[in-house]
Amino acid sequence: MTKYAMVVDLNRCQGCRACMEACKVENNTAEGVFWMHVFRFETGEFPDTRQSYLPRPCMHCDNAPCVKVCPVGARYKREDGLVLTDFERCIGCRYCELACPYGVNYFNWRKPADSYFLDWGDTDIQAATGGAIPPYRNPDLDEPQGAERRMTAGGGHHKGVMEKCTFCVHRVEKGMLPACVTTCPVAALRFGDVEDAASPVSKFLREHEHFRLLEETGTEPSVFYVGGNPPGSETRQIETIEVGV
Amino acid sequence: MAVRTTTPGLPYGVGRLTTAWKAFVAIAAAVVALGLYAFLREVTQGMRVTGLRNLGTGGGATWGLYITFVVYFIGVSFAGITIAALIRLFDLRHLRPLARMAEVLTVVALVLGAFAIVVDLGQPVRGVINLFRYARPQSPFFGTFALVLAGYFFASLVYLYLGSRRDAATMAREPTRLQGLHRFVAAGYGDTPAERERHRRASFWLALAILPLLVIAHSTLGFVFGLQIGRPGWYSALQAPGFVVLAGVSGIGLLIVLAAIVRRTCGGEDCLTERVFAWLGRFLLVLLLVYVYFLATELLTGTYAAGEREVDVTRQLLTGDYAWIFWASVALLVLPLGVLAWQALSRRWSIGLLVASGVAVNLAAIGKRYLIAVPSQTHGQLLPYEAGSYAPTWIEYAVVAGLLALGALVIALFMKFIPIIELPDESREEVTADA
Amino acid sequence: MRRWWTWGMVIAGGALMTISYFFLAAPWGEDTVANSDPRLEFAPLLFVIGVIVAFSAAVVYELMPDRTDE
Numbered sequence: 001m002t003k004y005a006m007v008v009d010l011n012r013c014q015g016c017r018a019c020m021e022a023c024k025v026e027n028n029t030a031e032g033v034f035w036m037h038v039f040r041f042e043t044g045e046f047p048d049t050r051q052s053y054l055p056r057p058c059m060h061c062d063n064a065p066c067v068k069v070c071p072v073g074a075r076y077k078r079e080d081g082l083v084l085t086d087f088e089r090c091i092g093c094r095y096c097e098l099a100c101p102y103g104v105n106y107f108n109w110r111k112p113a114d115s116y117f118l119d120w121g122d123t124d125i126q127a128a129t130g131g132a133i134p135p136y137r138n139p140d141l142d143e144p145q146g147a148e149r150r151m152t153a154g155g156g157h158h159k160g161v162m163e164k165c166t167f168c169v170h171r172v173e174k175g176m177l178p179a180c181v182t183t184c185p186v187a188a189l190r191f192g193d194v195e196d197a198a199s200p201v202s203k204f205l206r207e208h209e210h211f212r213l214l215e216e217t218g219t220e221p222s223v224f225y226v227g228g229n230p231p232g233s234e235t236r237q238i239e240t241i242e243v244g245v
Numbered sequence: 246m247a248v249r250t251t252t253p254g255l256p257y258g259v260g261r262l263t264t265a266w267k268a269f270v271a272i273a274a275a276v277v278a279l280g281l282y283a284f285l286r287e288v289t290q291g292m293r294v295t296g297l298r299n300l301g302t303g304g305g306a307t308w309g310l311y312i313t314f315v316v317y318f319i320g321v322s323f324a325g326i327t328i329a330a331l332i333r334l335f336d337l338r339h340l341r342p343l344a345r346m347a348e349v350l351t352v353v354a355l356v357l358g359a360f361a362i363v364v365d366l367g368q369p370v371r372g373v374i375n376l377f378r379y380a381r382p383q384s385p386f387f388g389t390f391a392l393v394l395a396g397y398f399f400a401s402l403v404y405l406y407l408g409s410r411r412d413a414a415t416m417a418r419e420p421t422r423l424q425g426l427h428r429f430v431a432a433g434y435g436d437t438p439a440e441r442e443r444h445r446r447a448s449f450w451l452a453l454a455i456l457p458l459l460v461i462a463h464s465t466l467g468f469v470f471g472l473q474i475g476r477p478g479w480y481s482a483l484q485a486p487g488f489v490v491l492a493g494v495s496g497i498g499l500l501i502v503l504a505a506i507v508r509r510t511c512g513g514e515d516c517l518t519e520r521v522f523a524w525l526g527r528f529l530l531v532l533l534l535v536y537v538y539f540l541a542t543e544l545l546t547g548t549y550a551a552g553e554r555e556v557d558v559t560r561q562l563l564t565g566d567y568a569w570i571f572w573a574s575v576a577l578l579v580l581p582l583g584v585l586a587w588q589a590l591s592r593r594w595s596i597g598l599l600v601a602s603g604v605a606v607n608l609a610a611i612g613k614r615y616l617i618a619v620p621s622q623t624h625g626q627l628l629p630y631e632a633g634s635y636a637p638t639w640i641e642y643a644v645v646a647g648l649l650a651l652g653a654l655v656i657a658l659f660m661k662f663i664p665i666i667e668l669p670d671e672s673r674e675e676v677t678a679d680a
Numbered sequence: 681m682r683r684w685w686t687w688g689m690v691i692a693g694g695a696l697m698t699i700s701y702f703f704l705a706a707p708w709g710e711d712t713v714a715n716s717d718p719r720l721e722f723a724p725l726l727f728v729i730g731v732i733v734a735f736s737a738a739v740v741y742e743l744m745p746d747r748t749d750e
Contacts, residue, residue: 032299032302032303033299034302037302039628039629041629056628063711064711065473065474065475067711067716068383068384068711069384069385069386069473070381070384070716071376071379071380071381071384071386071387071390072375072376072378072379072380072381073379073381073706073716073717073718074716075716076711076712076713076715076716077711077712077713077716078712078713079712079713089375089379090367090368091366091367091368091371091372091375091376092292092366092367092368092372093365093366093367093372093386094307094308094367095384095386095469097299097300097307098300098307098308098473098475098476098622099473099475099476100475101474101475101476101627101628102301102475102627102628103300103301103302103626103628103630104301105299105300106299106303107292107299107307107367108291108367109291109292109293109297109298109299110290110291110292110293111290111291148713158368159291159292159367160291160292160366160367160368161367161368162367213628214627214628217474217475217627218474231628231629233553235629236629237629237630237631240304240631241302241304243298243299243302243303243304376724377722377724377725377728378718378721378722378724378725379706379717379718379721379724380705380706380718380724381705381706381716381718382701382705382706382708383706383708383715387724395727395728395731395732396728396731396735399731399732399735400731400735403735403736403738403739406739407738407739407742410742432743433743433745440742443741443742444742446741447738447741447742450738451735451738454735
């Protein structure tokens with residue numbers, strides 16, 4: 001049985017945020033929605049401060065609190081480990097957002113078309129650049145995914161529904177890697193099947209000490225961190241996002 | 246038969262539309278219209294017109310004023326049906342006049358609670374359909390939706406209807422414009438001893454069936470919050486019991502206010518005696534004592550030894566962003582506690598003070614519900630996000646005002662069709678006098 | 681007659697509630713795709729109907745005329 005997991009090498013991550021941008025372009029998320037988010041942390045007192053970066057996608061937990069609380073089964077867990085949201089069934093109660101200890105859920109507060117990152121429909125730009133800009137919107141985002149045939153790929157489909165990182169389910173279904181993993185310039189992100197002992201991710205995990213975030217909550221996350229330390233009581237964010245929504 | 250009336254015609258102002266009543270209805274209808282307009286804005290433009298925002302990177306709270314009032318309304322409904330059921334189960338004769346008022350309060354509050362949930366959904370129409378289609382019992386939301394709204398609401402409606410038949414039959418004897426309606430509601434009630442016995446038995450068993458249903462329903466409402474390990478300040482075994490007790494406090498407070506208003510319009514001491522208010526006051530006092538005890542326990546635990554994030558949330562309540570709401574709510578609970586205790590001990594009850602206490606504890610309940618919902622979202626992140634903030638917008642205030650006005654409107658309309666106070670039962674009193 | 685109807689409705693309502701809650705709604709157990717769907721769509725509506733039938737028994741008990749009445 002396949003079980004997907006992501007491994008983040010904190011020794012390599014240098015905070016370029018290319019993964020955040022790749023995720024946004026691939027999944028068409030709206031303004032202020034960060035399925036992949038990279039924290040910039042600082043510990044210590046000036047002048048002995050240390051900075052670090054921590055990418056935070058959805059953890060796709062094995063014991064996911066968001067799946068437990070969804071009243072209509074729009075948020076569900078697949079056998080291959082992915083936790084997905086059916087945006088055609090979601091009623092927008094936002095209970096999953098409250099249940100998640102990691103803060104990875106995003107609600108579409110307004111018509112997403114009003115706040116897309118890229119001007120998908122601007123014909124002038126399209127003509128001037130020969131179709132290169134706006135970039136290609138992946139039609140897979142509008143297709144049902146997986147054996148269960150549910151509408152789970154991509155974001156910004158309707159107002160009033162929830163969304164979060166899907167480990168790029170529409171890419172994984174085709175045997176590709178998630179957009180963030182492919183784009184990272186320093187290969188800090190790895191993705192693969194941890195049930196397969198011979199896969200590169202499994203080998204990497206065996207060879208390196210690793211931790212997961214908030215393990216004490218019992219969520220059994222599927223994102224492993226190698227190198228660095230889990231954020232502690234003295235860790236603080238020093239580069240916050242000003243969300244315009 | 247002699248029925249108490251202040252003017253000729255139907256008792257307790259049924260069918261008589263006074264100018265004051267008409268003015269009240271007009272104002273309430275206007276507020277309802279405003280609320281509806283605000284809701285339509287929200288549906289067409291998306292929920293960004295509220296002050297709600299995403300947690301974590303969004304720097305906001307995702308459940309705010311609407312959820313506060315969902316919990317508040319469902320809480321208020323608890324007291325109504327509990328009192329009505331207790332009156333039947335323990336045959337508390339002197340409290341009979343309150344029974345219908347309490348039942349109406351329950352039914353209206355539950356409808357408002359259901360509406361408050363629907364206005365909080367991102368996809369309201371899809372929400373209502375999908376809840377009936379896909380609702381999962383594993384989610385605490387299911388318990389709130391299915392048991393509370395369907396079970397408890399329908400049970401209370403049946404209770405209200407069956408209890409209204411006798412009075413409807415009495416009023417159907419008068420040839421008024423409402424006679425057709427009264428005959429329909431009475432549905433052939435003949436007031437024979439056999440019918441009264443059947444009604445007594447049916448009410449008894451209904452009350453017995455409703456009480457466990459509502460304890461479960463309110464507990465699942467508490468579980469919606471108390472089972473979330475990801476939200477410091479919510480994850481607590483006391484959430485469910487605390488919800489139940491605060492529900493009782495706010496419900497009885499509101500019942501006191503409603504009873505006082507009705508008493509004003511129906512003729513004072515004749516229809517609702519001071520003894521009834523004294524009983525309500527004592528019940529409120531006991532529940533307040535229990536709730537203040539729960540509050541103290543939670544505070545002590547939160548400040549003495551708690552997870553780091555819980556301490557953070559508690560600090561925000563005591564001295565931080567939410568301190569003014571917290572201390573105001575505490576004052577609005579403790580002051581009425583003192584006033585009620587003094588009245589209970591001196592055995593002199595002032596209806597004015599009781600009404601003030603009733604209003605105060607309801608404001609405190611709203612504040613407390615708000616404090617349960619919001620600080621654990623803005624300041625309760627387990628990962629080091631920055632603290633957030635939340636302030637409701639006029640849309641949220643308008644929708645909530647519209648809901649409150651709708652409740653007042655429905656009760657005001659009800660009062661003019663069926664007497665809000667149960668008609669005294671002379672025939673039963675005659676029987677007991679003989680026996 | 682009335683007694684039969686009353687008891688019948690209570691039992692039918694209770695049965696409908698129990699069956700739709702435990703056997704027709706989304707199954708309990710591990711979080712899987714299958715457990716996110718009800719076994720029968722609109723099972724929660726059946727649950728609600730069961731509640732309505734069970735509590736309507738009280739109305740039937742009070743309203744239904746019966747030959748045993750004087």
